[in-house]
Amino acid sequence: MATKAVDKPTKTTKKSAVASTTKFSKETYVKWYKDMLLMRRFEEKAGQLYIQQKFGGFCHLYIGQEAIVAGTVSGSRPTDSHMTAYRDHAHPIGLGTDPRVLMAELYGRSTGCSKGKGGSMHFFDKSKNFMGGHGIVGAQIPMGTGVAFAEKYNETDNVVFVSMGDGAVRQGALHETFNMAMNWKLPVIYIIENNNYAMGTSVERTTNVTDLSKIGLSYGMPSKSVNGMSPEAVHEAIEEACDRARRGDGPTLLDIRTYRYKGHSMSDPQKYRSKDEVAEWQAKDPIDHCLDVIKSNKWLTEAEIVAIQEWVKKEVEESVEFAENSPYPEAHELYEDIYMQTDYPYIKEY
Numbered sequence: 001m002a003t004k005a006v007d008k009p010t011k012t013t014k015k016s017a018v019a020s021t022t023k024f025s026k027e028t029y030v031k032w033y034k035d036m037l038l039m040r041r042f043e044e045k046a047g048q049l050y051i052q053q054k055f056g057g058f059c060h061l062y063i064g065q066e067a068i069v070a071g072t073v074s075g076s077r078p079t080d081s082h083m084t085a086y087r088d089h090a091h092p093i094g095l096g097t098d099p100r101v102l103m104a105e106l107y108g109r110s111t112g113c114s115k116g117k118g119g120s121m122h123f124f125d126k127s128k129n130f131m132g133g134h135g136i137v138g139a140q141i142p143m144g145t146g147v148a149f150a151e152k153y154n155e156t157d158n159v160v161f162v163s164m165g166d167g168a169v170r171q172g173a174l175h176e177t178f179n180m181a182m183n184w185k186l187p188v189i190y191i192i193e194n195n196n197y198a199m200g201t202s203v204e205r206t207t208n209v210t211d212l213s214k215i216g217l218s219y220g221m222p223s224k225s226v227n228g229m230s231p232e233a234v235h236e237a238i239e240e241a242c243d244r245a246r247r248g249d250g251p252t253l254l255d256i257r258t259y260r261y262k263g264h265s266m267s268d269p270q271k272y273r274s275k276d277e278v279a280e281w282q283a284k285d286p287i288d289h290c291l292d293v294i295k296s297n298k299w300l301t302e303a304e305i306v307a308i309q310e311w312v313k314k315e316v317e318e319s320v321e322f323a324e325n326s327p328y329p330e331a332h333e334l335y336e337d338i339y340m341q342t343d344y345p346y347i348k349e350y
Contacts, residue, residue: 024232026299028074030308032231033290035073036066038312039090040287042099045316046089046106046120050266054324055106057119062090064261067286068193069094071234072161076242079156081129083144084163086121087193087260088133091163095128103319109326116329117337138164138171141190145177148188148251159245163191167198169215170206178251182219185250189241190216192255194228199264200272216253228258229284 043061050059062069065087072082073094084091093099097113105112106120114124121135131147134140144162151158168174169192181188192212196203203210216223222244227233234256241252259281263270294300300308 022293022297024235026294026297029290029293030300032067032070032074033287033294034308034312035094036070036231036287036290037309038099038315039066039069039093041312041316042093042102042319043089045320046103047262047266049106049320055108055119057121058086059106059120059266060087060264061262061266062087062260064281064285065193065195065228065258066090066094067231068163068191068228068234068256068258070286071231072191072238074231075235075238076159076161079129080159080161080242081131081144081147081151082161082163083131083140083147084133084193085137085140085165085168086133086135087165088121088123091133092123092125092128092130095125095130097123097125097128097130099315099319100322101125103323104326107323107326108328109323110329110333111322111326115333115337117333138168138173140164141168141171142173142177145181145186145188148181148186149184151187152184157246158187159242160186160188161191162188163193165198166192166194166196166203166212167201167206169212170198174215178216178219178221178253181251182221185248187245187248188251189238189245190251190253192253194255194257195260196257197260197264197272200268200270202272211255213253213255215255216251221251221253223253223255226254226256228256229281229286229289231286231290 040063043063046059047061049055069090082091082095089102092102092113101111101113102123105114105116105118105123108116108119110116114122118124121133124130124132131144134143140162141164144160148160151160194212198206203212209215211225213223213225224237226237237254241254244250244252261278261282291305294305
């Protein structure tokens with residue numbers, strides 16, 4: 001019998017949970033805590049600013065899912081590439097992009113990471129090998145695989161991460177892509193950020209195969225389910241998949257089971273789930289977990305923890321100030337950064 005698409009968190013004591021996770025170093029836990037807290041506070045502020053109509057367009061928050069990015073970044077190399085869908089704020093933060101240019105992008109300012117032309121759904125930072133958030137559902141699956149083809153063609157040992165939601169796996173391009181990626185043994189890791197809801201539709205209502213890790217089986221693609229509320233579990237799964245890809249053995253599919261605490265977007269009334277369900281997952285918050293590990297091992301003093309929290313608060317405040325003081329793009333920017341072959345024979349006729 002297929003397993004449910006998302007396992008509910010088990011009721012374990014903090015002591016037992018902490019005791020099982022100290023195989024990672026102090027530095028790793030502190031970085032996870034600091035990075036995830038910055039992701040969380042940045043998005044909480046973004047949600048507030050959106051309600052205040054400081055910026056428009058769409059806004060999809062990653063709150064609750066931060067452990068996926070934290071574990072992926074720590075389990076990979078800086079030279080690896082990352083591509084995701086439109087819930088893309090946390091990914092560049094985890095990779096080290098300055099939150100100021102990200103907030104400016106939300107505001108549509110010229111100092112933004114995409115020059116203010118992309119907004120919330122189209123963050124991009126080539127310097128960190130973040131190949132974008134993408135607004136078309138599932139578009140990143142074949143495009144990210146194309147980047148992996150380029151890595152293999154150029155004979156690097158870099159890996160490409162392609163993240164998608166559980167709803168995007170319904171796109172037909174996924175199956176064509178999986179077939180080619182396995183046939184050519186491309187260095188790509190497919191991450192299903194499985195928060196159990198495609199907008200407001202649960203996995204159980206969209207497929208008979210609720211264990212999404214099974215999708216890779218028909219292509220002979222190694223696949224597994226991962227606890228997406230645990231940066232440790234994500235890190236270990238990513239490391240294993242990276243080793244496989246760098247050996248030349250091809251792709252891996254990871255069904256990383258997580259949960260978003262907020263709605264699909266800012267306009268989502270969330271009537272498809274109960275408050276008790278959300279609270280049950282919030283009890284397994286990855287940021288609280290990392291802080292518990294740090295405190296249990298006495299790795300940081302209370303003053304040092306407060307200093308991290310204050311630093312995060314200041315980063316977010318300065319991001320907002322930077323965005324609000326940045327200029328809007330000038331009119332000529334409408335005609336720049338677009339695909340146009342200027343030496344095309346007939347271009348001058350138009």
